[in-house]
Amino acid sequence: MTSSSGSPERLVVIGGDAAGMSAASQARRRRPVGDLRIVAFEKGRHVSYSACGIPYLVAGDVSSPDDLVARTPEQFRELDIDLRLASEVTAISLDSRSVTVASQGSSYTEPFDQLVIATGGTPARPDVPGADAAGIHGVQTLEDGIRLLSYLDRHNPRRAVVVGAGYIGLEMAEAMISRGLEVALIDAADQPMRTLDPDMASLVSDALRGLGVDLRLSTPFTGFASSGGRVTGVHVPDGTLPADIVILGLGTRPNSALAADAGITVGATGGIVVDRRLRTSAEGVWAAGDCVEVFHRVSQRPAAIALGTHANKQGRAAGINIGGGYATFPGVVGTAVSKICSHEVARTGLTTAEALSAGFATFSTVTESTTRAGYYPGALPITTKIIAERTTGRLLGAQIVGQEGAAKRIDALAVALWHGMTVEEMTGLDLSYAPPFAPVWDPVLIAARRAAEQLATLRP
Incomplete structure (x- = not known):
């Protein structure tokens, strides 16, 4: 298939991790460069990596950031995928069929015939005093993990406070324990792992305390203490927990703002609404990964569940469809x-x-x-x-x-x-x-x- 001008059809992919690059790869397998030109934009400097492996990189179980990379930028370029790093798409225009891209201090537009939105999730960041202090780390991207490793090596902290007792919080608490730090884990909820029933979550609480973790539940935080620009503590209702380093594990929400601003339908979950083939409400626009809402096969309701397994499957299905095949994503059960x-x-x-x-x-x-x-x-x-x-x-x-x-x-x-x-x-x-x-x-x-x-x- 070619565009109306007779030139190759243009596919633009926003996001260079699991969903976006799976879509690009599958589309390329089915359509050669003479039929489909693919341009992929990634605002960071790494693509196609396992974000789920970052806690184990920090813990030392994985020896190098390179071990988490499934395919390098060079390998994608060998597939005739025009991959552009450090390039952030800031707007989508459905009228002009183009995206606006910010890169190296300048801005330009890139046209598309078809578009894949794979913008992932946006991590929750606390809007509290002291949140800009050095030593406060999120762990969403591989670059986050590399920065965290560098901070640990340079400053050799003794005490860590992990904020948020969900999946990331537990895994980062383990990473800090593995590195020999004293660990406090706090959460505003009355149990860790809100995806469990309270009786099962209590077993997790017992396990954490048995490992020596200072577990503080029903404990909101109000800000961070710092000295010389570096974090020294986390303010909680009954005082300040000392901290040489803070890890944020407050969860994510679908990063759907770009789609919403373009007039693409976003659901009540905050995720982009897609059909079983990953098509959005806009003609020729697809979406996949943590930015979309999924169909929960048990509740029969939309849900927002950020998992790499879903992202890879959705990206693959979108790419097959763009490539002229037929594939669907049938939903999730939340495993x-x-x-x-x-x-x-x-x-x-x-x-x-x-x-x-x-x-x-x-x-x-x-x-x-x-x-x-x-x-x-x-x-x-x-x-x-x-x-x-x-x-x-x-x-x-x-x-x-x-x-x-x-x-x-x-x-x-x-x-x-x-x-x-x-x-x-x-x-x-x-x-x-x-x-x-x-x-x-x-x-x-x-x-x-x-x-x-x-x-x-x-x-x-």
Whole structure:
């Protein structure tokens, strides 16, 4: 396909990480440069890297930032993708079919026939006194991780305060522990990991305190103390927590402002509205990654869930469609895993509160088991919670807290959830067994059986 002028069609991609470069790569595989010219803009200096690996780079588990890079700029250019770094798209004009780009102190416009918006997420940044002090770090981009590593090496801090007890907060607390720092973790909520039910989150609290973390819940912060321009503490209601370094893990929201300013529809979640093929409300404009809202297959509602797995799948689907093929992104069930040192956390589907909000009548069960046969060396505890629909027994969500070998069991529950299985059906799942890997009754089967037994008592 070529443009109306007979020249190659022009595809512009905004954003050079998972979604954007997946879209560009898939489109190029299907359409040669004589048919499709691809220009990709990235406001940073790194593309196609694993942001999820940044905490492990900081901890020292990953030896170099280069290890997190899936494909270099040179490799994309070899594919005839015109990749422009340190180039920020500041506006989209649907009328002129062009984008405005700021780069090296100047501005220019770039025309497009088709456009992919892959602007990712915007991290929450506190608007409080002292927030501009040196030593306060976010960890969204690879450049953030490199700056944080440099600060740690130059200043050799002893005390870290991590603000926010979600996934990033837990992983960065682990990174600081691994580096030998004293760690305080604060959150305004009354539990860590708000994506868990309170009873399961309490197990995470116990694990954190068992690791020596000074966990402060229901603790908002009001500002930062500093000396000589460097952070020295975090102000909380009962005083100031000393800090030589502060890590922010306050979450992200979809970075959809560019799309909204152009008149492209943005949903109630703050994400760009797309159809199953990743098309936006504007003709020839696609969107993928953390900037879009997704369809939650359990709640049947739009959601904003920032995960690299979704971004890669969405970018791939958009690129296939631009390339003339057919692909869809069928939605999510909200599966995620994390860990802090030896403790693993996993969840899929809806929490109890989310299920009730979606209109379900629910019941839940919590079971204790071990990750291996009890007599086999290294058997460790695992707690599994199942949330199901009271009338039908259909699985609505599941959560796991345990140690080595615990978290990835959530995948079996995610597959069951994806296919709408009931807890009774799940009791017959043919899961693997050998003493080094599981008890004869896997924890997933134990949880399903317990839920099925409880369901039987609820039926008339």
